[in-house]
Amino acid sequence: MDLKSFTQAIDQIADEKGIAKEKVIETIEMALAAAYKRDYGERGQIVRAALDPVTGKVNVRQIKIAVDETMIKSEEEIAAEEEERAKRMADAEASGAKVPDRPRYEEAEEISASGEEVPKKVRFNEEKHIKIEEAKKISPDVKPGDELEFPLPHHEEFGRIAAQTAKQVIIQRIREAEREAVFDEFKSREGELVSGIVQRIEGRNIFVDIGRTAGVLPAEEQIPGERHHIGERVKAIITLVEKNAKGPNIFLSRSHPKLLRKLFDLEVPEISSGAVEIKAVAREPGFRSKIAVTSHEQGVDPVGSMVGQKGVRVMTVIHEISGEKIDIIEWSEDPAEFVGNALSPAKVKDVQLNPSRKEARAIVAENELSLAIGKEGQNVRLAAKLTGWKIDVRSDRTKQNVAPEESEVKEVADLKVVEVEEAAGTAEDENVVVEKSIESAEPEKGAEENKKEEPRSETAEKPKKKKISKKKKE
Structure with missing residues (x-):
């Protein structure tokens, strides 16, 4: 064997397939053992080969398993099995079905009454089993189930079929090793x-x-x-x-949502350096996202770092996610301030909190109400996801606000409150409570004055229609 070429071939396979060199050597050892058993082995024999990558020498060994009487089937058990198998074969031939083969492997495990796995009893085979009494003569410390190795004669010549067997084993094992390596890489x-x-x-x-x-x-x-x-x-x-x-x-x-975090990691050096941290992300893919950021270094503007000069950083991310809108707001330890920031671009005048129920009421100007709620309730829904607070948005036109802990909307001081399940749509997020509009039941002053001027009468006169005649041109 040209040891140098052989070693280079092993290294090449390992590099091309991305698997460890030891795994390639193990695969070759399995192929050599299969080829040896094909030409020189006995039925039921367990053969293993060991390849020395330095010298290129191959050692082939026979493996025998030490067994005691509890692990070996008795003559009666074997006879019963043969009788059962003969019956199955007769039934299969009578029905024209395929005759079942004898099981190739007998090392299967079964479950004991205690729920533990125990070795299944096997037929004693001198080629792969050795009784514990004989095994102790070779190694006094051996126990039932242990393996003993016995050297086999060295052979360098293999037949065509054995070589083909070795080739198939190498191809199969290399593919399995490659799949395992790919799985381990991407799983991590x-x-x-x-x-x-x-x-x-x-x-x-x-x-x-x-x-x-x-x-x-x-x-x-x-x-x-x-x-x-x-x-x-x-x-x-x-x-x-x-x-x-x-x-x-x-x-x-x-x-x-993690896609936004990773994309900003690539675009914002302050994140990788630890100066800026993304605290929370709320996203409705394809439509809008909100990101809460904070700074860990004095003098570093977290929002400005994310946006970049002339918005170049945030626009790169927006382009990657097909134009999805992104709101970047500053995170705060104060829940009231955080809720107010989360409702951006609307300007919040006041935030009332109920910490026990984690509910917040945001008060905004009348002309900011629709902006705070957003299209179909999207803005307030994202704000609730971002902060983790149940948010109720109200207009400052309300003279007396209902306490945050009250769950039902009531009429207070003759003000009719209309909920916004219609405007905001049926929000899937239960953390969102929004208000559509607040309509005053108090009539306008101009309307009151007009009513006072009109004379009261039981029968109201209908306004007379004026007849308009057109003169024909002479």
Whole structure:
């Protein structure tokens, strides 16, 4: 064997497939053992090979398992099994079904009455079993179930079928090792941002080439309204990695709130340095998002750092998520201030809190009410998600506000309060309580004066219609 070429081949396979060199050597050892058993082994024999990568020498050994009487089937048990198998074969032949094969492996485990796994009894085979009495003569410390190794004669020549067997073992094991390596790599990257090329589109699912494998971007994890095409580069979050017989299943998401965090990590150096921190993110993918940020260094403006000069940083992120609007607000330890900031771009005059129920009432100017609520209640809904507080938005036209702890809307001081379930839509988030409008039941002054001037009469006279005649031109 040309040891140098052999070593180079091992290194090349390890580099190309991204697997450890030790795993490649282990695969070759399994292939050599399979080839040896194919040409020189006995039925039921357990053969293992050990390859020395330095010298290139191969040692082949036979493995025997030490067993005691409790692990071996008795003659009566074997006879009963043979009788049962003969009956099954006869029934199968009579019905024209396939005759069941004898089980190849007898090392299966079964559950005992105590719920513990116990070794299944096996037929004693001299090629792979050794009785405990004989085993103790070789190694006094051996216990039932332990393995003993016995050297086998060295052979360098293998037949064509044995070589083909070794080749198939190497191909299969290398593929398995490669799949395992890919799974381990991406499993450790769950929650991270990846960039890839759209490989193919099947139905509404998009498959993205992310390097050593492809990830799937399901329809429900895509940004609403987005349209992708083959060859397009996209960025997404790895949400889940699962094992599969054909390779790992890697699920991606572009609608996850963590996508915004990771995109801003790339664009804002102050985040990676620790000067600025993203405290919370609330997102309705494809429409609007709110991000709360704070600064850990004096003199660093957290909102300005996120926006960037002339808005270049935030616009880069907005472009990546297909024009989704982003509100960046300053986080505060004071819940009242935080709630007020979260309702941006509306200006909040006052915030009343009920900490026991984690409810907040925000008072805004009449002309700011619709802005605070947002289209279909979106602004206040996102603010509630961002802060974790149940928010009730009210106009300052209300002369006497209902206490925050009261859950029902009441008529106070002849003011009719109309809830906004119609304007805000049926909000899916239960943390949102908004108010559509406040209509005063008090008549306007001009209307009162007009009523006083009109004479009271039981029968009101109808206004007379004036007849207008047109003269014909002479």
